[in-house]
Amino acid sequence: MGEAGGHHSNPLMIQSKTLAPSTGAPALDFGSAWDYAAAPERVQVKIAARYGHFIGGKFVPPAEGKHFPTVNPATEETLSEIALGSAADVDRAVAAAKAALPRWSRLPARERAKYMFRIAxxxxxxxxxLAVLETRDGGKPIKESRDIDIPEAAQHFFYHAGWADKLQYAFPGRNARPVGVCGQIIPWNFPLLMAAWKLAPALACGNTAVLKPAETTPLTALRLAEILAEIDLPPGVVNIVTGAGETGAALVAHPGVRKIAFTGSTEVGKKIAASIAGSGKRVTLELGGKSPNIIFEDASLDQAIEGIIQGIYYNQGHVCCAGSRLFVQESVLDEVLVKLDIRLRSLRVGDPLDKNTDVGAINSADQLQKIRRYLDVGRAEGADLHESNGSPLPERGYWCRPCYFTGVQPAHTIARDEIFGPVLAVMSFRTPEEAITRANNTPYGLAAGVWTDKGSKIFEVAKRLKAGVVWCNTYNQFDPASPFGGFKESGFGREGGLHGLRAYLELS
Amino acid sequence: MRARTVDRIAADARAASFTRRSIKKESKLAGLKLALSMLDLTTLEGKDTPEKLRALCRKAQRPAEDLADLPHCAAVCVYPTFVALAKEELQGSRVKVASVATAFPSGQSPLAVRLAETRAAADAGADEIDMVIQRGAFLAGDYETVADEIEAVKANCGSARLKVILETGELETYDLVRRASDLAIEAGADFIKTSTGKVAPAATMGVTLVMLEAVRDHFLATGRKVGVKPAGGIRTAKQALHYLVMVKETLGDAWLTPDLFRFGASALANDLVMQLRKELTGRYAASYDVTES
Known part of the structure; x- marks a missing residue:
């Protein structure tokens, strides 16, 4: 663009260095001149004292009679006792799914779609x-469960309902048949949404399913079971077996399961892949990530800051595709850090049920411990920790202030391991080539972000990033029509969109 | 070194995020009062009369006769011909008189005429001058002329503070809104203002956010605080609270004052008073319970 010349000190030009943090620099004050009153979501939801498994269309007690508590991570109160699934429970569930398969898979496709529209x-x-339940069981802000998790879960059923009677057009010239009984194991970061990601394509394609929700967040999946019963979904089409790792392992090992879909850690994903080798079971794995978010000097910086925030602090950083490695072009690094500091100060951390909360509770005591360990390791290895120093955190519950590290070397543990918390590693780069090389230098390859106002650079960089999803001038955008999945140790297979159907069909 | 760019989709998404804040109880009451105190109660019509203006001045001083502890508005905003009368009506109050000038709303007059008009308004006692930029020159890329003219108007303001109207509805892109903001701030604007109210779209959350960000960058670089005034299209108390949330979370506490943030509006006053009456008395008012203006 043209530059204004003449005697004015140039109004159109900026020099990022003028924003360098230094003592005595002008500072903004984010105090309490006008603060927001507490705005808790007051809807009361009923939670049973104890839940069984959902098998064959009914809630049934666990065969071995064992239960475990599910806890509200914001208060540490036990919300309910959940059935601990054993191999016998899994066996019953798979048998129910198998029994339901012939009728469900032969149902006219538009009838299957009707059930799915009803679920949605x-x-x-x-x-x-559902939003309140999700927030109480998992600690995520009500703003997110209300505006994202629950609406998108419904959206996945709507979207896949539309595919049910159009599979012959999705794969023209091929004969598409269901795979059979699907074993689906989901994580605790988006409990209901992940259930929808898994169940919707499976059902649309005529499969039946056994779903195992995460140990710490089973409540919304069990509520979904109530919904499935309410809408008269034929018994056995969806079965839900709750439990921990061993329950999942039993499901993976069951000979009646034809396909495994797993979302979770790379560590467990590798075990699953190894354990089913040679069994003929199909598998899709959606695993961990250490996704790069790359800010070029020609980016719209105020918007890029929002992308950083969305990328790493959304859902307390419990996001497999979180933009946890931030690469900033050296010429704008100082400015980005100043602005990141400012933005962190207006993030509201606390009671997840408060409608104004931006960052809620860490999902579990275990996860909090893991994050704290990484914070210690980061400091010990020589990086500098910067925390948002907002309002005091609640006394009970599991909390971690949003934070970032500077002085991070590529070899640092915090630059390589998936932390799965609100912890960002900030690094700088000088040229696009360097940014691409360093972004790809990771065992993972789930997602990436590119921020530049220059269109040609977007295409040039995006096509060279080894990641399943590349977001340009945005981050963490999802749609049921858009396939999602990873490269390398982030897993394989795609979920969502036309690509996601493939894993649930035998094509001949 | 380069011009600032703004990504419209992301800026609009950020602006929309402020509307999802929940403002209740004591923060709602405080926010409504703050918004009222930031109001530039405006009448800019060819059919304006002294009687109309007298009513407006009374309302600016006492937005509701029966509610004693309401703040007064920040200013009345009028054409230059009404400055002397407004000044007289507002004598003894702390309500300021703002006058549009520089061939408002189009700015299409010779510079000498626009400067003379500015001087006339200032001489008549205007505390604040709301000027318009030459959008034609700006869109043609003649930034030098636009900046020179702002400086010239500023030099003719005397002690009055200068608000520079960008008329963002005619600039169209956020890149140009940002560019015009930077230019006006650098040329000496005390306030940057979105719109004349005569062009649609007038103020929007997205445009105002871009301007707040320009003000923030200037403050961080120089320490000088420039004010922001969205004008036109803000009609409800709820909208006003959304804007205040945006100011609070973008610029912080220092800008939550009429010295640095204003609403250019007329209908907004009535909705603020109605909502305040509800908060203070627990009863809703009917539209005929507040004065037309």
């Missing part, structure tokens, strides 16, 4: 209840 509508009707 019922999720919408009970959205508020």
């Amino acid at each position: 509508r019922r999720i919408q009707e009970r959205a508020r209840e």
Whole structure:
């Protein structure tokens, strides 16, 4: 663009160095001149004292009679006792799914779609209840469960309902048949949404399923079971077995399961892949990540700051595709850090049920411990920790202030391991080539972010990033129509969109 | 070194995020009062009369006769011909008189005429001058002329503070809004203002955010605080609270004052008073319970 010349000190030009943090520099004050009153979501939801498994269309007690507590991570109160699934429970569930398969898979496709539309509508009707439940069980801000998790879960059922009777057009000239009984194991970061990601394509393609929710967040999946019963989904089409790692292992090992879909850690994903080798089971794995978020000097910086925040602090950083490695072009590093500091100060951390909370509770005591260990390791290896120093955190519950590290070397543990918390590693680069090389220098390859106002650079960089999703001038955008999945140790297979159907069909 | 760019989609998404804050109870009451105190109660019509202006001045001083502890508005905003009368009506109050000038709203007059008009308004006692930039020159890329003219108007303001109207509805892109903001700030604007109210779209959250960010960058670089005034299109108390959330979370506490943030509006006053009455008395008012203006 043209530059204004003449006698004015040039109004159109900026020099990022003028924003360098230094003592005596002008500072903004984010105090309490006008603060927001507490705005807790007050809807009360009923939670049973104890839950069984959902098998064959009914809630049944666990065969071995064992239960475990599920805890509200913001208060440490036990919300309910959950059935601990054993191999016998898994066996019953797989048998129910197998029994339901012939009728369900031969149902006219548009009839299957009708059931799925009903599920979607019922999720919408009970959205508020589901959002509160999700927030109480998992610690995520009500703003996110209300505006993202629950609406998108409904959206996945709507979207895949639309595919049910159009599979012959999705794969023209091929004969598409269901795979059979699907074993689906989901993580604790997006409990209901991940259940929808898994169940919706499976059902649309005529499969039946056994779903195992995460140990720490089973409540919304069990509520979904109530919804499935309410809408008269034929018994056995969806079975839900709760439990921990061993329950999942039993499901993976069961000979009646034809396909495994797993979302979770790379460590467990590798074990699953090894254990089913030679069994003929299909598998899709959506695993960990250490995704790079790359800010070029010609980016719209104020918007890029929002992308950093969205990338790493969304859902307390419990996001497999979190933009946890930030690469900033050296010429704008100082400015980006000043602005990141400013932005961190307006993030509201605390009671997840408060509608104004931006960052909620860490999902579990275990996860908090793991994050704290990484904070210690980061400091010990020589990086500098910067924390948001907002309002005091609640006394009970599991909390971690949003934070970032500077002085990070590529070899540092915090630059290589997935932390799965609100912890960002900030690094700088000088040229696009260097940015691409360093971004790809990771065992993972789930997602990446590119920030530049220059269109040609977007295409040049995006096509060379080894990641399943590359977001340009945005981050963490999802749509049921858009396939999601990883490269390298982030897993294989795609979920969502036309690509996601493939894993749930035998094509001949 | 380069010109600032703004990504419209991301800026609009950020602006929309402020509307999802929940403002209740004591923070709602405080926010409504703050918004009222930031109001430039405006009448800019060819059919304006002294009687209309007298009513407006009374309302600016006492937004509701029966509610004693409401703040007064920040200013009344009028054409230059009404400055003397407004000054007289507002004598003894702390309500300021703002006058549009520089061939408002188009700015299409010779510079000498625009400067003379500015001087006339200032001489008549205007505390604040709301000028318009030459959008034609700006869109043609003649930034030098636009900056020179702002400086010239500023030099003719006397002690009055200068608000520079960008008329963002005619600039169209956020890149140009940002560019015009930087230019006006650098040329000496005390305030940057979105719109004349005569062009649609007038103020939007997205445009105002871009301007707040320009003000923030200037402050971080120089320490000088420039004010922001969205004008036109802000009609409800709820909208006003959304804007205040945006100011609070973008620029912080220092800008939550009429010295640095204003609303250019007329209908907004009535909704603020109605909502305040509800908060203070627990009863909703009917539209006929507040004065037309």
